[in-house]
Amino acid sequence: MTKYVELNVRSEIGELEGVILHTPGAEVENMTPENAERALYSDILNLDVARDEYKQLSGVLGKIAQTYQVKDLLANVLKDEKAKEAVIDRVCKMEPHIAIKGNTYCIKDYLLDQAPTELARLLIEGVPLKADNLTKFLSKERYAMRPLHNFFFTRDASMSVLNEVLIGKMANGVRDRESLIMQSIFDYTPGFNTKTVNPIDNPSVDPNCMIEGGDVLIARDDILVIGNGTRTTTQGIDFILAQLLSQKEEKQRHILVQELPSQPESFIHLDMVFTLLDVDKCMVYEPLIMRPNKYQTVHITIQNGKVLDIRRENNLLEALKKLGMDLKPIFCGGNGDPWNQEREQWHSGANFFAVGPGKVIGYGRNIHTMEAMNKNGFEILRAKDIIRHKVELSDYEKYVITIEGSELPRGGGGARCMTMPVRRKPVNW
The missing domain is CATH 3.75.10.10 (L-arginine/glycine Amidinotransferase; Chain A)
Incomplete structure (x- = not known):
């Protein structure tokens, strides 16, 4: 049985007690150079390498705090038939093309027929287009319901603010389903003990x-x-x-x-x-x-x-x-050289995630940033060494845990982007 923590986040640096993650899946690879820009990527990712790098992040966090996977949380929500119908109805309202009935394939009916775990997968990885008429046969689209390519950046679609969750109003429509899924998780999972605030639920919100x-x-x-x-x-x-x-x-x-x-x-x-x-x-x-x-x-x-x-x-x-x-x-990029600063900022060199005061995670590839961190009292520790028990975090007061980042940064983010904290301890200011 999953152990839930009551939501409470009052700083960026309080000791981490709970965090939501989403390990990159098939949705990351389901794109071509032509639609990579639409998916908000700077390049196509190698899924195997990206997943190996992500395991360093999730592996370390699993030793520090309670971790939750989006797909597992969503599948648990979908076990309740009323919640399942409500989620699918909201998806269809947001993406009305998937609910069209008639002689052609109706995705809504297909989704309703799925078991919770498979439905959770489809809502994230997408539903392939079934070529049951000429228009679809000739279409350049591969998916009737598009994959959520960016969902491993769990930070954007929902935000823990004190004891409530602010749901993201995404700048790009390709990410709207992410927000819907995160709101559903918090609305239908009592263990988090929170309420959601979503701009789209306010009829007078500015468009x-x-x-x-x-x-x-x-x-x-x-x-x-x-x-x-x-x-x-x-x-x-x-x-x-x-x-x-x-x-x-x-x-x-x-x-x-x-x-x-x-x-x-x-x-x-x-x-x-x-x-x-x-x-x-x-x-x-x-x-x-x-x-x-x-x-x-x-x-x-x-x-x-x-x-x-x-x-x-x-x-x-x-x-x-x-x-x-x-x-x-x-x-970011160290002192003085604008070239190094610009290069390392491009590769998410400023994007750190704190697991406690003076204890953070970032990409090891940004060597000038890491050198600057070390000069300011942060010990540089490799995620792989922590996972393999070669290094004990309790031996260090301040540190940077470095994860490898050859593929993940191509998606456009770093450790903070890939984490959605749900509980932190108070900070002794």
């Missing part, structure tokens, strides 16, 4: 509202840091602001908004240029976060259901320092 988890960081329980770029719009941030205002808390809360460039594609989320490492350290892509540029940092202060102040800040770190978080920046 331009977009929110993805790579842009939403919980710096402290009273501070959200949110990226504003191609994946999270100002309207999406306003939706989050409205949710906080509706709580009418006496305690002041803060939203720090960091504008992001639309190009290159490696800047899609805030966590590709800024992540928290420890109570007093952070990882930054220095050219964007530290140097003067045209991308604004905006500070919103709220209290008792009202916006007290909205103002510009010089940069993100100065804004956090004013709120009592004095963070030493460690530079």
Whole structure:
């Protein structure tokens, strides 16, 4: 029987107790160079290699915290017939072409006939197109219901914010089913003991509202840091602001908004240029976060259901320092050489996932970033050595666990992108 943890996440760095993962499956390989861009990939992945690299991440996390696989959680939900029908109805409403009846093949009926485990697989890996008429026979589409190529980046489709789950309003329609699946998991799994907040459930939500988890960081329980770029719009941030205002808390809360460039594609989320490492350290892509540029940092202060102040800040770190978080920046790509900084940021060199204060996971390929981390007191440990019991994490106070990353970064993300924490211990600030 699965042991569930009650959802509670109040920082980026609290000791990890529960995390949701999705091991890359056939959906990753079900693409061609022609549709890779539509799938939001920079290149086609080698599934065998990607899975081997991912096993290093999941293997280490399994030694640290309770881990859950999306497919298992979904299959468990689908064992309940009412939940199964509700999930499929929502999928059909979102993707109406799959519910068309008549003389041709009806995917909805096919899905309803499937056992829970197989249905969970199909909802993620897709349903092949059955060529039962000329149009389908001549179609260049291979799938009647497309695979979720990006789902191993579990961060984006749902976000744990304190004791609730904010469901992502994805920027690209190819990822909408991810959000639906994550909401279904939390709505129908009592063990997580949480409620979901989904922008699409609000009939008055702005149609331009977009929110993805790579842009939403919980710096402290009273501070959200949110990226504003191609994946999270100002309207999406306003939706989050409205949710906080509706709580009418006496305690002041803060939203720090960091504008992001639309190009290159490696800047899609805030966590590709800024992540928290420890109570007093952070990882930054220095050219964007530290140097003067045209991308604004905006500070919103709220209290008792009202916006007290909205103002510009010089940069993100100065804004956090004013709120009592004095963070030493460690530079992605190391100090000084813009070439190394740019190369390693492209390969998710700033994208770290904390399993505790001063204990993080990242790609070992970013050697200049790792050198900078080591100079700042982090021991560099290989995931393979931990899994094989050659290294004991309890022997080290601060560390970076390195996973190999020849294939996974091609999907456009790192360790934080591939993890959706559901519970962390409080941080002793």
